[in-house]
Amino acid sequence: MDEIKHREQVDLIREVFYYQNRFDGKTIVLKIDYPILNASHFPQLLKDMAMLRATGIEIILIPGAREWIDAVLKEYDIESEYLNGVRIATRDSIPFIRMAAFDVANRLMTLLTAFQANAVIGNFIRARGIGVVNGVDFQHSGVVEKILVEPLQQILDQGMIPIFPCIGWNAAGKPYNVSSDDVAVAVAEALKAEKLFFVTNSDGFMESRFKLPTGLVKNSDGRVARLSLEEAEEVLALNAGNPDSDLKYLALALAACRKGTERAHVVDGRMEGAILREIFSNLGIGTMVYGNDYESIRPMKAEDIGDVLRLMQPLIEEGILIKRTEDDLMVRHGDYVVYSIDDVVHACGALHDYGEGQAEIAGIATNPVYRHLSMGRKIVSYLVDKAERMGLHRVFALTTRTVDWFEQMGFVETTLETLPEKKREAYDHARKSRIFALELKDRKPIKS
Numbered sequence: 001m002d003e004i005k006h007r008e009q010v011d012l013i014r015e016v017f018y019y020q021n022r023f024d025g026k027t028i029v030l031k032i033d034y035p036i037l038n039a040s041h042f043p044q045l046l047k048d049m050a051m052l053r054a055t056g057i058e059i060i061l062i063p064g065a066r067e068w069i070d071a072v073l074k075e076y077d078i079e080s081e082y083l084n085g086v087r088i089a090t091r092d093s094i095p096f097i098r099m100a101a102f103d104v105a106n107r108l109m110t111l112l113t114a115f116q117a118n119a120v121i122g123n124f125i126r127a128r129g130i131g132v133v134n135g136v137d138f139q140h141s142g143v144v145e146k147i148l149v150e151p152l153q154q155i156l157d158q159g160m161i162p163i164f165p166c167i168g169w170n171a172a173g174k175p176y177n178v179s180s181d182d183v184a185v186a187v188a189e190a191l192k193a194e195k196l197f198f199v200t201n202s203d204g205f206m207e208s209r210f211k212l213p214t215g216l217v218k219n220s221d222g223r224v225a226r227l228s229l230e231e232a233e234e235v236l237a238l239n240a241g242n243p244d245s246d247l248k249y250l251a252l253a254l255a256a257c258r259k260g261t262e263r264a265h266v267v268d269g270r271m272e273g274a275i276l277r278e279i280f281s282n283l284g285i286g287t288m289v290y291g292n293d294y295e296s297i298r299p300m301k302a303e304d305i306g307d308v309l310r311l312m313q314p315l316i317e318e319g320i321l322i323k324r325t326e327d328d329l330m331v332r333h334g335d336y337v338v339y340s341i342d343d344v345v346h347a348c349g350a351l352h353d354y355g356e357g358q359a360e361i362a363g364i365a366t367n368p369v370y371r372h373l374s375m376g377r378k379i380v381s382y383l384v385d386k387a388e389r390m391g392l393h394r395v396f397a398l399t400t401r402t403v404d405w406f407e408q409m410g411f412v413e414t415t416l417e418t419l420p421e422k423k424r425e426a427y428d429h430a431r432k433s434r435i436f437a438l439e440l441k442d443r444k445p446i447k448s
Contacts, residue, residue, distance in 0.1 A: 024055070024056045024057065025056055025058070026057060026058065026194035026195075027057075027058040027059075027060065027156070027192070027193040027195075028052070028058065028059055028060070028194060028195045028196075028197065028279070029060045029184055029188045029191070029193045029195070029196045029197065030049070030060070030061055030062065030197040030199055031062040031063075031064065031180055031181060031183075031184035031199065032045075032061065033064045033198075033199060033200050033201045033269065034063065034064040034065055034066060034067045034068055034104065035067065036199055036200075036201055036269035036270070037063060037104065037107060039269070039270060043111055044272060044273075045199075045269070045274075045275060046108060046111045046112055046115065048273070048275060049061065049112070049117070049275070050112055050115035050116065050161075051115075052279075053117055053159065054117070058156045059161050060161070060162050060164070060191070061108055061119075061161060061162070061163045061164070062163075062164045062166075062180050062183050062184045062187065063105060063108055063164075063165075063180065064166070065100055065101045065104040065165070065166050065180065066087075068100050068103065068104055069087075069096075069097050069177075071100075072096050072099065072100040072103075073093055073096055073097070073100075076096055078092055078093050079093075080093060086138065086141055087141060088136070088138055088139060089138070089140035089141045089176070089177035090139050090140065091139060093140075094139075094140040094175060094177065097167070097177045098165075101167050101177075102121065102165050102167070104165065105121045105163045105165040106121070108163050109121060109163055112161060117161055118159065118161065119160060119161040119163055120155050120162055121162075121163045121164075121165060122151070122152070122155065122162055122163075123148075123167075123168075124151065124152045124162065124164065124187075125144055125146075125148070125167070125168035125169070125178060125183060125186075126145045126146040126147075126148060126168060126169065126171070127142035127144060127145055127168025127169060127178050128170055128176070129141070129142050129174075129176060130142060130143060140174075140175065140176055141176065141177050142168055142170075142176025142177065142178050143176075143178060144178055144179075144182050144183055144186040145170075147189075147190035147191075149190050149191065152190075152191070164180070164183055166178055166179065166183065168183075181198075181248070181252055184196060184198070184256075185252055185255055185256045185259070185261075188259075188264075189256065189261065192261075193261050193262075194261075194262050194263070195262065195279070196256050196261050196263075196265070197264075197265045197267055197278070198249040198252065198265065198267070199267055199274070199275070200245070200246060200249060200266060200267065200269055201268075202244075202245065202246055202268060203268060204223050204246060204266060204267070204286060204287055205223060205246065205250070205287045206222055206224075207222060208222075209246075210235065210238075210239050210242070210244070210246075211235075212224065212235060212238070213231065213235065213238065216231065217373060221285075223285070223286070225284070225288065226287065226288040226289075226290060227250075227287060227288070227289050229254060229258065229289065229290075229291055232250055232253065232289045233254065235247075235250060236250060236251060236254070249266045250287075250289070252264070253265070253289040256289075257289050257291035258291065262290070263288055263289065263290045265278055265286050265289075266289075267284075267285070267287075271285060296340055297340075297378065297379060297382045298337065298340060299336070300329075300333055300337060300348065302330070302333065304338050304345050305329045305330065305333070306326075307338075308329060308338065308345060308348045308365070309325075309326060311345070311346075311367060312324060312348070314368075315365050318401075319400065319401070320400065320402065321363065321365065322428075322431070324363065335351055335352050335353075336350045336363065337349055337350070337351075337379060337382060337383065339366075339375045339378065339379055341370075346366065346370050346375060347364075347365065347366040347367065347370075347375035347378075348363060348364070348365050349361065349362070349363055349364040349365075349379040349380065349382075350362045350383075351386055353390070353392070354419070354420040354422045354423045355420050355422060356420040356421070357391075357392050357393040358392060358393070358394045358395070358396060358423075359392050359395050359396075360395070360396055360398070360423065361383050361395050361396070361397045362397065362398070364376050364379060376405075377409060380446060381446040383395070384438065384440070384446065387440060392440060393439065393440055393441060394437055394438070394439055395437065395438050395440065396411075396414070396423075396435060396436065396437040397411060397435075397436050398427075398433035398434070398435055399436065400431065400432070400433050400434065403434060403436070407436070409446045410443065411436035411437060411438045412436060412437060412438070413434060413435065414435050415435065418435075419435065
């Protein structure tokens with residue numbers, strides 16, 4: 001058990017270095033819900049952001065301010081009305097809205113200064129008024145028209161952290177109250193951000209809160225780990241009419257990915273270290289919407305061999321797999337596939353064609369940290385499909401310790417005599433492996 005824990009720690013360190021290298025010089029935009037600013041660990045969150053900025057990752061912060069603006073307006077006895085979720089910023093209220101929005105931004109700048117990070121609150125937003133809609137004059141409520149990329153990029157190039165209050169200005173200098181959520185999406189699009197975070201004050205996408213399609217990848221606590229664009233659309237469709245704010249963030253994440261942001265995340269900001277865990281691990285602890293190739297089963301490349309051997313070694317030591325060397329894998333590299341997440345190998349397997357219409361499924365190994373993702377089953381399913389495409393009629397597997405696992409996937413125990421002659425001759429009688437086979441005709445899909 002200590003050895004397994006040690007391997008998990010080493011794998012985690014490798015992941016951190018991998019992502020640090022991947023995101024060096026890249027831009028990460030964070031929109032933070034106002035209630036998170038009052039959490040006891042919020043200073044630590046900003047300290048983490050200062051650390052990321054110091055390592056070369058460009059950080060942009062967009063704090064929400066709705067609740068604080070409401071409180072300030074109430075204190076000064078100024079009425080504040082909403083229509084379809086949009087505040088109607090009147091001529092009387094806009095000075096106080098500006099004051100509250102900049103107050104929130106200043107809180108972040110003060111904390112960042114304490115952590116030796118340089119921050120700037122700037123007027124990087126060009127806005128225009130919403131105008132009169134269905135007879136309602138939205139006055140000083142506006143929408144983002146443009147993000148001033150050039151001065152913003154100059155600030156980033158100087159190693160500073162820009163902070164965006166929820167205020168934009170038109171060309172004549174008229175201020176408008178704009179949505180922090182919309183600002184976040186606009187900034188991510190304008191800067192071609194690698195990641196956009198919505199740091200929320202809720203549990204996230206748990207089955208207990210939402211209707212979810214089957215087959216989604218989940219974290220160990222049951223939270224949905226990631227969604228393709230199509231899956232995100234399906235979740236939104238299944239929960240149409242549900243007013244839960246996380247669905248709003250999912251829709252924004254989907255929109256951001258469609259506009260060019262590689263990945264958008266909805267994260268529970270009440271969990272200390274949530275941002276670091278989401279950035280520097282394959283699965284993270286929030287829900288990621290991705291528009292590029294994030295995970296895949298693909299042919300093994302020569303540079304994968306070292307990673308594949310590391311996956312296999314613990315199973316070889318336990319006697320579950322037979323010993324394989326780098327030369328063995330190189331000779332038969334065309335038989336192997338790997339399961340990669342962000343191009344990091346976490347599982348592997350092989351399909352060896354022995355003629356006579358039969359092939360062996362062998363060398364299945366997975367990273368134990370991601371055992372709950374059923375990568376091994378997915379690889380077996382992939383290899384079975386590959387065998388069908390090759391025109392084979394049967395696949396088989398030899399095992400000493402995973403009998404139940406193969407049976408659950410529909411494999412049936414058989415005898416040595418049913419195997420191709422070439423495999424019968426190579427069979428290790430001392431090992432006494434049991435033989436399981438799957439007839440490909442009329443087979444049922446393997447459940448993952």
